[in-house]
Amino acid sequence: MLKVGVLASGRGTNLQSIINGIEAGEVPAEIKVVISDREEAKALERAENYGIDAVYVNPQQYDTTKDFEQALLNVLAEYKVELVAMAGFMRLLSSYFIGHYRNQIMNIHPSLLPAFKGLHAQQQALDYGVKVSGCTVHFVDEGVDTGPIIKQKAVEVKSDDTEKSLAKRILNYEHQILPEVIELISKKKVVLKKDNTVRIKE
Numbered sequence: 718m719l720k721v722g723v724l725a726s727g728r729g730t731n732l733q734s735i736i737n738g739i740e741a742g743e744v745p746a747e748i749k750v751v752i753s754d755r756e757e758a759k760a761l762e763r764a765e766n767y768g769i770d771a772v773y774v775n776p777q778q779y780d781t782t783k784d785f786e787q788a789l790l791n792v793l794a795e796y797k798v799e800l801v802a803m804a805g806f807m808r809l810l811s812s813y814f815i816g817h818y819r820n821q822i823m824n825i826h827p828s829l830l831p832a833f834k835g836l837h838a839q840q841q842a843l844d845y846g847v848k849v850s851g852c853t854v855h856f857v858d859e860g861v862d863t864g865p866i867i868k869q870k871a872v873e874v875k876s877d878d879t880e881k882s883l884a885k886r887i888l889n890y891e892h893q894i895l896p897e898v899i900e901l902i903s904k905k906k907v908v909l910k911k912d913n914t915v916r917i918k919e
């Protein structure tokens with residue numbers, strides 16, 4: 718069983734989608750630990766509700782980013798985590814952290830990358846006037862939302878959309894593709910090719 722560690726900063730609906738997929742028997746993985754950089758994150762509460770260990774790592778307790786990341790890495794190592802899923806984790810990871818989990822960290826982002834990287838991706842999509850946006854699950858590299866794309870889902874942008882309504886519509890699909898990707902990874906169907914693109918095995 719694939720050992721997953723989830724990093725989350727907020728309400729944790731994406732975490733919930735992974736939990737649901739596992740509970741439904743669709744995702745052959747186990748969430749060993751949920752880690753948050755925010756004590757009040759609802760994600761921690763959700764984990765506890767399911768008997769999953771929830772750990773708050775306070776960034777303010779560390780002098781440097783490296784020390785903070787080392788604390789995260791220590792927790793992940795303690796739980797023998799094999800795949801790190803960033804589910805609304807609002808921090809960039811440095812190459813120090815990424816080097817420890819090369820191509821074993823994935824992130825969910827609410828746009829069709831490479832468009833609209835970074836914060837407020839849904840508002841960026843509205844401001845640009847695109848008619849289709851969506852969400853992306855990708856491996857994490859040193860850039861901001863730049864890593865190899867594993868799976869995407871397109872979502873229509875409606876003329877009367879607000880940031881909130883578009884975010885909500887996209888979120889439904891985030892909840893679909895995030896557990897799907899963990900399922901694919903746990904079934905060893907995700908192949909990262911030499912050219913840094915991803916092929917999904919049938």
Ligand code: GRF
Nearest residue numbers: 727728729730731805825827
């Ligand atoms: C999601 O929109 C995700 O794509 C973005 O942050 C949000 C997190 O939502 N990275 P939640 O905490 O999983 O509910």
